[in-house]
Amino acid sequence: GEDVEQSLFLSVREGDSSVINCTYTDSSSTYLYWYKQEPGAGLQLLTYIFSNMDMKQDQRLTVLLNKKDKHLSLRIADTQTGDSAIYFCAERTGYSTLTFGKGTMLLVSP
Amino acid sequence: EPEVTQTPSHQVTQMGQEVILRCVPISNHLYFYWYRQILGQKVEFLVSFYNNEISEKSEIFDDQFSVERPDGSNFTLKIRSTKLEDSAMYFCASSPRDSKNIQYFGAGTRLSVL
Numbered sequence: 001g002e003d004v005e006q007s008l009f010l011s012v013r014e015g016d017s018s019v020i021n022c023t024y025t026d027s028s029s030t031y032l033y034w035y036k037q038e039p040g041a042g043l044q045l046l047t048y049i050f051s052n053m054d055m056k057q058d059q060r061l062t063v064l065l066n067k068k069d070k071h072l073s074l075r076i077a078d079t080q081t082g083d084s085a086i087y088f089c090a091e092r093t094g095y096s097t098l099t100f101g102k103g104t105m106l107l108v109s110p
Numbered sequence: 111e112p113e114v115t116q117t118p119s120h121q122v123t124q125m126g127q128e129v130i131l132r133c134v135p136i137s138n139h140l141y142f143y144w145y146r147q148i149l150g151q152k153v154e155f156l157v158s159f160y161n162n163e164i165s166e167k168s169e170i171f172d173d174q175f176s177v178e179r180p181d182g183s184n185f186t187l188k189i190r191s192t193k194l195e196d197s198a199m200y201f202c203a204s205s206p207r208d209s210k211n212i213q214y215f216g217a218g219t220r221l222s223v224l
């Protein structure tokens with residue numbers, strides 16, 4: 001079945017770049033997503049990439065997709081303390097289903 | 111900025127009771143979803159809803175669950191007879207007509223079954 005895997009924790013210093021990695025299993029996925037969840041809040045859509053793209057850049061965010069290896073990454077440039085949150089990778093499977101990873105907790109220290 | 115609104119933020123109920131979780135999707139969105147996240151586990155898909163009917167559902171969405179769009183703005187999830195294992199965060203999401211690949215989530219309702 002479909003599965004999405006992420007490392008559980010990442011710690012960086014303010015101003016550094018953060019790279020959060022994700023692997024997925026469904027090769028037919030058409031869209032892949034990154035969501036952010038701050039404490040007590042819902043899932044905020046950060047960015048997404050269509051499966052025929054290799055890269056997407058949106059301000060401080062860069063998404064890289066390696067479809068051959070089924071690997072997705074999210075790079076946050078100049079990470080700030082306000083970026084501390086849980087980041088979820090998700091793939092679109094089925095007609096409308098999103099399959100999520102367990103989330104990576106990003107901790108940014110001053 | 112428009113957002114998906116869920117109420118209540120926290121619902122406490124006794125085992126065996128019925129609960130209704132409420133959601134107001136973003137105006138003009140046409141696709142609606144429910145997901146849940148048991149503490150420490152992944153966010154799991156429950157059901158999707160379009161044109162007043164269920165379009166897709168997961169194995170979790172058994173006969174104890176139902177969804178309804180009772181009017182033009184609300185989208186509800188009903189659990190008929192709650193079990194302890196139904197305790198979770200329930201997220202509602204919606205998608206616009208021209209971009210059903212993009213799902214916008216609410217802040218969630220934490221359901222605690224005692």
